[in-house]
Amino acid sequence: MEHYWQEISALTMRWVRRLSREKFSMLFTLVQPMLFWLIFFGNLFQRAADTQVMQAPNYISFLAAGVVIMTVLNNGLAGGVDLLFDKENGFLERLMSTPIHRTSVILSRFIFVMAITSMQVLVILGVSYLFGVHPATGILGVATILLIGMMFGVGLTAISMAMAFSVKSHGDFFSVLGFLSLPMIFLSSALVPLTAMPGWMSFLAQFNPMTWAIDAVRPLILSGWTEALPHVGMVILVMLVFDALCLYGGAKAFRRAMG
Amino acid sequence: MDRTIAINVNRLCKTYDSHKAVDDLSFSIYAGEIFGLLGPNGAGKSTTLRTLITLLHPTSGTATVMGHDTVREADTVRTLIGYVPQERAIDRFLTGREHLQLLGALYHLTTDEATKRINELLKLVDLEDHADRPAKTYSGGMKRKLDIACGLLPNPKILFLDEPTLGLDVQSRLRIWEYVRMLKARGMTVVMTTNYLDEADQLCDRLAIIDGGKIKTLGSPVELKIALGGDIVSLTLKELDRIPSLETELKGRPAIKSVRTTTKGLDIRVESPEKALPAILEATNRLGCSIEFIQYNRPRLDDVFIAHTGRAITESIPETESAS
Ligand SMILES: Nc1ncnc2c1ncn2[C@@H]1O[C@H](COP(=O)(O)OP(=O)(O)O)[C@@H](O)[C@H]1O
């Protein structure tokens, strides 16, 4: 157990070091493009969006929940990239030839991705606050938002790692990634509520775990606990199933790749 | 000779899809020797090595390291070995010291132990002055040295080196050979792969020539060369008409294996030059042949390779880059 902890903290420290060495990438990790979605989209569509349809005082407060979960999506789906590079340049092999627990590398990656994601979510909620979006459920609500984000993020990171371990080249990885993320966003309630979507889109969006996450985060920001609680309960169930499926797939891919 | 066996490989096969990368290998490696796997790209060297270091499960067959099965007792095996992968397995953003510190934690060393060992290793591979620079500023040779330091950090009983000098300049290659010899002198067992004939010849105590996933021959470089049928003494004679009589004179003598006429003289295959040369000179004297030119060739490892695989190592068609 003590060994396990020693391994995981050293491996997590490596991810932190790598990030801190890449000054540029560190800057863009904190001030990420998602923030522009919030600021530009949020303000741009202020007039175009119908607050009646949105069920929100303004578009930016509607969009905040979507941007939070989109951040989780992007981070999660990209969470396996560094392992992909480690696999390709042999570093992973070097790590796995040491007497570490077989799960240490993966766990360290989860911890790192979750920590970064949480920070970004907090930055987004902070910036929203500056634009007058004050979470209706307070600090506890913010904690719940983080919890939902983490639960969604774990599954996504597992998918990303599974892909990293299975693809033949990193070209494949990035094409699948690009292919996956946009439909995930548009076929969800991130930008418009399901009720405002064409029928076929809202039908598909119901099966998107992202929709469930956003539908729980949004009332936590806009309405209050009574409105939010049923959604929160539901999303926790959905995410448990989602995570279980993703982790199962990830474990399989990992075992196949690591002998 | 009674020697401790460090590694035993028994009927090892590894199949990718339907392609047999390693096909029924059996061999042993003795404790304290430098053992080489020599073969062209795609021969199955890395696959064999990865099996031994527990990263691949054999399709069939077994391998043991210091008596421990590489599949069932993988954890024990991992504590006994150090590994230097074929690729420069370096994180460009970490410094040399940070690489070693990370591995120190993965081998569960205490901070004090690790610090002490890291300083020793940095000194050994001559990276003390560069230890705190990110690895992306290192030259190819420096990266390889760091690689080797990483492999040595656990103070392993057996060190595995996959193509340790691939793509290095002559100077760096010689340095690496020096390290390997020094490790052997310290009692470490070294298992390495290479596709350089001179490296295998000069560095390895014993080697296996491997091609198409199969072992073609195994032995010490000297044994392998001798097994080819001895050294060749080529004579060029001044008087060409004396060639046939000299040939009959030499044929059947104890130290001489075969005699073949060439356009200007004779090619004589000998068992050992020490015994054969006096006999040859004595015969030419007795017959009054004057020698224009005498040349003595030991078979080189190139000849051994060609004899066992049917082609030169450089003629091999490399497999796809990514798979090598
Ligand atoms: N992961 C893999 N998947 C499929 N084929 C592989 C894989 N690794 C190696 N091979 C194939 O196995 C053969 C042996 O490869 P390898 O052991 O890397 O050779 P070497 O190290 O001698 O160059 C090659 O034909 C290679 O294409």
Ligand SMILES: [Mg+2]
């Ligand atoms: Mg190889």
